[in-house]
Amino acid sequence: MASPKSSYGLAAKSLAVLRKDILSEYRTRYAINAILLFGVTTLTVVSFAVGQIGLPADVYAALFWIIIFFSAMSGLAQVFVKEEESKTAIILKLTADPTPVYWGKLIFNFLLLTLLEVIITPLYFVMTDVVLHNAALFFTVLILGSIGLAGATTLIAAIISRASIKGALFAVLSFPILLPLLIGAIGGTKKALGPVEAPFAAASSELQLLVSYAVVMITASVLLFEFVWEE
C-alpha cells in the first residue's frame, strides 16, 4: 500500500510531540501527580514553619525557588524517563528527527512548570506573610526562570533517562548547571518582593542573567541533543 507523501516542518513535528505528550499525560498523570504533590507538600511545610514569622524578602524569595526547584526535580525528568521505561524511545528514535523531539519535550516541560506555578504561586502568597510589591517584575522573573529551568532540565532528562539511578543523577547533574539560574531568579524575586524603587532597573542585572541563561542553555541543548539522543 503506497503511503501518501507530504511534508511537515519542524513546527508541525514539534507540536505533534507536544500534543502526544499532553494527551499521554492527561490520560496517565505520570508526571503531574509527582510534581504537584511535591510542590504542595513542600509549600505546606514551609508555610507551617515560617507562615506567622515576618522574614526578610530574600528569605521568602529563596524559599519560593526552593519549592519550584525541588518540585521540578521530581517531575521534569519524566518526559524522557517515561519514553525509556515504556520502551517507546526506540520507535521515536527510528521515526523522528531529534530536533522536533527536543522542542516538543521542552515546551511540554515549560507548560508543566507553568501549571505548577499557577497553583503554587497564589498559595504561597496566601499561606505565608510575604508581600508582593511589584507583580510585573515578579512574573517576568518567574517566566524567564521557568524557561531557563525547562531548557536545562529537558537536556539533562535526556542524558539521565537510560541510567539506573535516574532520580539522584538528575538532581546531582541539575544542581550545578541550574545554580546561576537560581541565583538570578532568587535575586530578581527578592527585588520584586521588597519595596524597591524602579524595580526593573534595580533588577536589570538579574534579568540579563536570566535571559542570557535561557538563550545559551536552549541553544546549547538544541545543538547537543542529537548526540545525547542518538548515541
Next chain:
Amino acid sequence: MHQIDVQKLSKRFGARKALEEVSFSLHTGDSLAVVGRNGSGKTTLLRILAGLAAPSRGTVAYMDNGRTLDRAEVRHRLAYVGPELTLYDSLTAVENLRFFATMRGIAIDDGWIEAMLSMLQLAGRGDDFYGAYSSGMKQRLKYAVALLNDPVYLLLDEPTANLDDEGKKIIGEIIARQKQNGILIAATNETGEYGFAEKLIRLGS
C-alpha cells in the same frame, strides 16, 4: 538502485563476542534471512543496522545510486519491526498512526488509515488504545507504522512473532511486496520462514 553494504561488522559486550566479522551486500530486490540459535547475535545485528546500537568494529553503509546516505536520509527510508519495539499504550491505534506519520513527515487521511487497518485486519479497532490490544494485534499495528514511509530498507526481527495463521499470511504478503520494491532483512528462528529470502546468513556457527 539502493544498496546496503556491511563490512566486517563485530560487536562485543565486555569480553563476550556478540557478532564476529559479519559481511554482506544487498541491492534493491534482495532479501536476506538472518538465522541462528538464541543469543547468536541476530537482534544485535538488526539493532546495529537500524542505527540503534553502534558496532565495536566494521561499517554499515546505506547507498542510493552509489551515494552514501547520511543518518537522517537512512531514517526516512528505513523501517524496523521487532519484539523490543513498543508503540504508545496511552494512545489509540489511530492516534499512534497519526503521530508517527507526522514524525515521518507524511500526511495520512482517514481513508488511508481505514485501508491500512483493514489490510491488517484491525478494522473497527482503530479507536482502541494500543495498551488494550492483544500481542498479535500490537504486532500488526507495528507493521502499519513501519509501512507509513514505504520503506526501502525493511528490517524484521522475528516477523511473525505472536501472529496467528491469518496474521502470518498478511505478513507474507507484505514481505513479498517488499522483495519487489526494496531490500528486506529478517531475523528468525522459524525454519519455515527461511524460504522467503534468496540469501541466508547463519550466525554463531
